[in-house]
Amino acid sequence: MLDVAQAAGVSLKTVSRVINGEAGVSSDKVTKVEAAIDKLRYARNDIAASLRSGVGSSTVGLVIEDVGNPFYARVAQAVEDTAREHSSLLITTSAREDPARERELVTALLRRRVDALLIVPAGRDHRYIADAGFTGRTVFIDRPSEKTEADAVLIDNAAGAQLAVRHMITHGHRRVALVGDSASLYTARERLRGYTNALAAAEIPLDETLISMEHSTSESARQAMLELLALPKKFRPTAILTANNRCTVGALHAGDLRKAGIALVGFDEFELADLLGITVVRTDPYRMGQVAAELALGPSGDAPRPAEDEQRPAQRIVLPVELVVRGSGEVTA
Amino acid sequence: MLDVAQAAGVSLKTVSRVINGEAGVSSDKVTKVEAAIDKLRYARNDIAASLRSGVGSSTVGLVIEDVGNPFYARVAQAVEDTAREHSSLLITTSAREDPARERELVTALLRRRVDALLIVPAGRDHRYIADAGFTGRTVFIDRPSEKTEADAVLIDNAAGAQLAVRHMITHGHRRVALVGDSASLYTARERLRGYTNALAAAEIPLDETLISMEHSTSESARQAMLELLALPKKFRPTAILTANNRCTVGALHAGDLRKAGIALVGFDEFELADLLGITVVRTDPYRMGQVAAELALGPSGDAPRPAEDEQRPAQRIVLPVELVVRGSGEVTA
DNA sequence: CTGTTAGCGCATTCAT
DNA sequence: ATGAATGCGCTAACAG
Numbered sequence: 001m002l003d004v005a006q007a008a009g010v011s012l013k014t015v016s017r018v019i020n021g022e023a024g025v026s027s028d029k030v031t032k033v034e035a036a037i038d039k040l041r042y043a044r045n046d047i048a049a050s051l052r053s054g055v056g057s058s059t060v061g062l063v064i065e066d067v068g069n070p071f072y073a074r075v076a077q078a079v080e081d082t083a084r085e086h087s088s089l090l091i092t093t094s095a096r097e098d099p100a101r102e103r104e105l106v107t108a109l110l111r112r113r114v115d116a117l118l119i120v121p122a123g124r125d126h127r128y129i130a131d132a133g134f135t136g137r138t139v140f141i142d143r144p145s146e147k148t149e150a151d152a153v154l155i156d157n158a159a160g161a162q163l164a165v166r167h168m169i170t171h172g173h174r175r176v177a178l179v180g181d182s183a184s185l186y187t188a189r190e191r192l193r194g195y196t197n198a199l200a201a202a203e204i205p206l207d208e209t210l211i212s213m214e215h216s217t218s219e220s221a222r223q224a225m226l227e228l229l230a231l232p233k234k235f236r237p238t239a240i241l242t243a244n245n246r247c248t249v250g251a252l253h254a255g256d257l258r259k260a261g262i263a264l265v266g267f268d269e270f271e272l273a274d275l276l277g278i279t280v281v282r283t284d285p286y287r288m289g290q291v292a293a294e295l296a297l298g299p300s301g302d303a304p305r306p307a308e309d310e311q312r313p314a315q316r317i318v319l320p321v322e323l324v325v326r327g328s329g330e331v332t333a
Numbered sequence: 334m335l336d337v338a339q340a341a342g343v344s345l346k347t348v349s350r351v352i353n354g355e356a357g358v359s360s361d362k363v364t365k366v367e368a369a370i371d372k373l374r375y376a377r378n379d380i381a382a383s384l385r386s387g388v389g390s391s392t393v394g395l396v397i398e399d400v401g402n403p404f405y406a407r408v409a410q411a412v413e414d415t416a417r418e419h420s421s422l423l424i425t426t427s428a429r430e431d432p433a434r435e436r437e438l439v440t441a442l443l444r445r446r447v448d449a450l451l452i453v454p455a456g457r458d459h460r461y462i463a464d465a466g467f468t469g470r471t472v473f474i475d476r477p478s479e480k481t482e483a484d485a486v487l488i489d490n491a492a493g494a495q496l497a498v499r500h501m502i503t504h505g506h507r508r509v510a511l512v513g514d515s516a517s518l519y520t521a522r523e524r525l526r527g528y529t530n531a532l533a534a535a536e537i538p539l540d541e542t543l544i545s546m547e548h549s550t551s552e553s554a555r556q557a558m559l560e561l562l563a564l565p566k567k568f569r570p571t572a573i574l575t576a577n578n579r580c581t582v583g584a585l586h587a588g589d590l591r592k593a594g595i596a597l598v599g600f601d602e603f604e605l606a607d608l609l610g611i612t613v614v615r616t617d618p619y620r621m622g623q624v625a626a627e628l629a630l631g632p633s634g635d636a637p638r639p640a641e642d643e644q645r646p647a648q649r650i651v652l653p654v655e656l657v658v659r660g661s662g663e664v665t666a
Numbered sequence: 667c668t669g670t671t672a673g674c675g676c677a678t679t680c681a682t
Numbered sequence: 683a684t685g686a687a688t689g690c691g692c693t694a695a696c697a698g
Contacts, residue, residue, distance in 0.1 A: 001675065001676065002675085010684080010685090011684065011685045011686080012675095012676085012677095012685085012686095013677085013678095013684070013685055013686085014683090014684065014685075016676070016677060016678095017683095017684090020677085024683055024684080025683070025684085026683065026684090029683090029684090041464050041465055041466055043440070043443055043444055043465050043466070044444055044675090044676080045384075045444065045446060045674095045675055045676070046441075046444040046445050046446075047380050047383070047384055047390065047445060047446055047675085047676095048384055048674075048675035048676045048677090048690090049675080049676055049677070050380070050676095050690095051378075051380055051381055051384060051674095051675080051676075051677095051690050051691070051692090052675075052676045052677045052678075052689075052690050052691095053676080053677055053678080053690085054677095054690070057380065059424075059445075066410065067400065067406050067409050067410045067413065067425075068406060068407060068410040070403060070406070070604075073400050073401060073403070073406040074401060076400050076425070077399065077400045077401040077427070080400065080425065080426065080427060081427075084426075089424050089426065089441060089442070089445065090424065090425060090426070091392075091422050091423065091424050091425075092400075092409070092413065092423060092424075092425050093413065093417075093422065093423070094410070094413060107376065108379075108422060109422070110376055111376055111377055111378065111379040112379050112380060112392075112422065113378060113379075113380055131374050132374055132376050133374055133376070249604065249605065252605070252608055253607075253608060270604070271403075271582065271603070271604060271605075272582065272585070272604075272605050272609070274586075275585055275586060275609075276605070334691065334692070335691085343668085343669090344668070344669045344670080345669085345670095345691095345692085345693095346668075346669060346670080346693080347667095347668065347669075349692070349693060350668090350693095353693085356667095357667055357668080358667070358668080359667065359668090362667090362668085377691090377692080378690095378691055378692070380691085380692095381674090381690070381691035381692045381693090382691080382692055382693070383674095383692090384674050384675070384676090384690095384691080384692075384693095385673075385674050385691075385692045385693045385694080386674080386692080386693055386694080387674065387693095387694095
């Protein structure tokens, strides 16, 4: 920038003014400075600028489980889009369900002085964020943080699961199985709750042998499905709720359920679900990321970022889900 | 950091030494400083540190088309993993096939002084990157930049398409159609080239009516498929090559091709392709992102980043593809 | 081993 | 309307 100032024969400050579009510079100097910028191919160092001005780095940090999972990729897409509307860039990191790694990543993001932090929490305790003196907004996505008073954007997991199970019960099923992931995850617990609620509402006794959790990969879910299908006919489920997209994919790989007369409803939409005629509980990961980002950065548009120290009670937003009927859940018992 | 120094009763520089793990600090002062850091919950400002030391921001910039596309999400995953091995964070941005937007994003990344730039180019000319005085490595992914001398990591598009078409010809097909995206894209052109090569090798005259390009969405590809299927039997294709995953998904939505006796091979793997028995040309987006990141950051491990000014000729790495036979391509004519 | 000084690239404050 | 001085938070280059 000093070079530009010399080339244009003005002071450093004048260049700064021109670059930031501040008023109060005579038009001939503006022209000169712009010419010098062009000639020297100068690009402002945003890092240095944010260091001095202290207004923020215009950077948002996102911690998800894994960009490779379409569900989280969609969340990341929404956050990126929203950040862009706020002239911010997005640093995306994947914690892979590892609380220690999550903390490392969050710490690294805080060291970079991100303006806001959006987290799909793997760990349970996030007080260290506030302890680190982070003044920006923290918003949790998909799962709340247990010990932290912060905004969270969730989906109505229990209602979704209940909807799905009730749907299958309506179609005559009484032996409904649940294949899900780790009960240590909020979403899995909530979906389990919805499942048991639906059974209770229909006065169907809970059968533990029909509940298979802890499946974090589709292959693991496939194995669980095979075990369920191998049960003696009397104990075998006639309907299945797969509690996330990995589990649904795994279940599909276990064999032709429709031919076997077994109903299936999957939690979460997935590509080709329509083609395969799989009934699903549709969630909106894009909307979730978008709402979370807007909570952190302020409403869309060129509105100013909300004051960081503005205290308002932590919000918990729960997005609705919907049942998309495509055939697989309507197989009758 | 000044606070820490005062709390520990040492100089600012000593704190700096402790934080950066430099040798030459007595252990009692180390203890004191660490205690102060703990008490004050101090976290170093990495931005300021990189500004002063000038070693780089430990940040990598990635420009892809869209994180929402599983193919690019996988690339992003690989780049993130590799960046992590180099203690770097990743800023991911989506250009959505818009050259102007791409340039905006690249400029924003340069202003942040990213250490390296990884780009799936939407535009054709990227000389402005060097013009901006960028000293880090630039690596192009999936497509080369026409007017820029820089590393590129590609896949063997032509060979893949040729493999696919030859495969279907081997199974007796002579009316093979191609459904692809915009011919303005390098990958699409290369795949078209492989397609025509395969036909030429089998001495099958090229039939323009069987080539349908410019399909950037699966819906558009579906429409194209419907038009092909609506051709009079004599002109109708008996085999199809869909030139990317969007097109394959679109084709699948056009109807039951197997029942219609039409062979299909898709370019790029996609989830549930195995279940659906779709023969594909498998590419390795993860590997592509990984190789690109290593080209930019140096080989994996804690090896030092390659000297930025080290001049070596630009490399063009072409990754192999493989045909995965699952049934849909083996329908006989 | 430790502290002092200077300055990374820029914006703020207050002069003029 | 313009510029000089000062400092953001930190580290490099020197002292001592």
